[in-house]
Amino acid sequence: MKRRVTKAVFPVAGLGTRFLPATKSIPKEIMTLVDRPLIQYAIDEARAAGIKEFIFVTSRGKGALEDYFDHAPELETSLRKKGKKDLLNTLKNTNMDSGAIAYIRQHKALGLGHAVWCARRLIANEPFAVILPDDVIAAEKPCLQQMVEAYEETGGCMVAAMEVPAEKAPSYGVLDVKEDMGSMVSVQGMVEKPSMEEAPSNLAVIGRYILTPQVLQNLNKIKQGAGGEIQLTDAIAQEIAAERDVYGYRFRGQRFDCGSKAGYLQATVAFGLSRPELRDEFDAYLAEMSSLRKAAE
Numbered sequence: 001m002k003r004r005v006t007k008a009v010f011p012v013a014g015l016g017t018r019f020l021p022a023t024k025s026i027p028k029e030i031m032t033l034v035d036r037p038l039i040q041y042a043i044d045e046a047r048a049a050g051i052k053e054f055i056f057v058t059s060r061g062k063g064a065l066e067d068y069f070d071h072a073p074e075l076e077t078s079l080r081k082k083g084k085k086d087l088l089n090t091l092k093n094t095n096m097d098s099g100a101i102a103y104i105r106q107h108k109a110l111g112l113g114h115a116v117w118c119a120r121r122l123i124a125n126e127p128f129a130v131i132l133p134d135d136v137i138a139a140e141k142p143c144l145q146q147m148v149e150a151y152e153e154t155g156g157c158m159v160a161a162m163e164v165p166a167e168k169a170p171s172y173g174v175l176d177v178k179e180d181m182g183s184m185v186s187v188q189g190m191v192e193k194p195s196m197e198e199a200p201s202n203l204a205v206i207g208r209y210i211l212t213p214q215v216l217q218n219l220n221k222i223k224q225g226a227g228g229e230i231q232l233t234d235a236i237a238q239e240i241a242a243e244r245d246v247y248g249y250r251f252r253g254q255r256f257d258c259g260s261k262a263g264y265l266q267a268t269v270a271f272g273l274s275r276p277e278l279r280d281e282f283d284a285y286l287a288e289m290s291s292l293r294k295a296a297e
């Protein structure tokens with residue numbers, strides 16, 4: 001019998017240097033798309049997929065994240081007094097059941113694989129999800145939910161996958177495809193940040209994973225990989241070497257790389273346009289901008 005996935009790890013220890021000076025005093029995961037911080041998108045996606053336990057791997061300076069998921073008694077009392085039910089409801093999504101959220105510190109920035117390994121005792125012997133909050137995915141059915149449904153059929157390890165232009169492959173983990181079954185591929189190898197020549201395909205890993213606890217054991221022994229870091233990709237690749245199943249899942253949805261400024265701005269536009277209360281005004285503004293640009297050319 002395949003077990004249900006109820007735990008998710010959120011690696012949020014990164015310094016976010018690409019967004020300095022903003023990230024000097026706020027965690028990058030608190031940066032907002034329209035009015036919700038990046039981390040809220042990740043949590044909502046996890047909840048939709050049936051996740052019940054949320055494990056944050058944090059570092060120094062991430063206190064704002066812990067506060068964000070706490071109750072805010074003064075704010076709530078004041079909103080209640082003013083009868084602001086809608087806003088109180090909005091705040092509800094930011095609260096967690098007692099005991100549902102755990103924070104673990106990654107004491108040294110040794111890489112994504114190491115960050116996930118830091119959560120090993122809380123995960124114990126269960127399959128678990130990993131969500132990288134920088135990768136924001138707009139989708140009718142949330143990406144992790146799509147994957148959990150597929151995983152119920154396959155078991156094994158599964159990573160979200162997306163075709164990228166060949167010159168972008170060196171920025172990702174890249175899949176070596178054994179068999180292409182459409183939305184799903186079986187994988188015979190994975191390379192983290194390959195050169196363009198070494199990339200086995202242009203199917204890149206995107207920041208959603210469903211992993212077996214065996215991957216954590218692999219991480220016990222893994223050596224530094226690409227960029228001198230302990231790579232999650234390498235620990236998953238060891239599962240392939242041990243002849244256990246690893247799949248890539250081509251999700252339906254649009255992914256934004258909110259770890260980059262351009263991706264973050266694109267996401268802001270896309271999520272802004274998706275909000276009924278903003279759409280008309282924002283759309284009109286964008287149309288005006290684009291005609292002004294055309295006229296200037």
Ligand code: G1P
Pocket residue numbers: 112132135171172173174192204205206207232233259
């Ligand atoms: C991480 C993973 C990489 C994956 C990418 C997706 O890299 O190591 O395999 O393709 O996320 O966003 P990072 O972007 O943290 O360098």
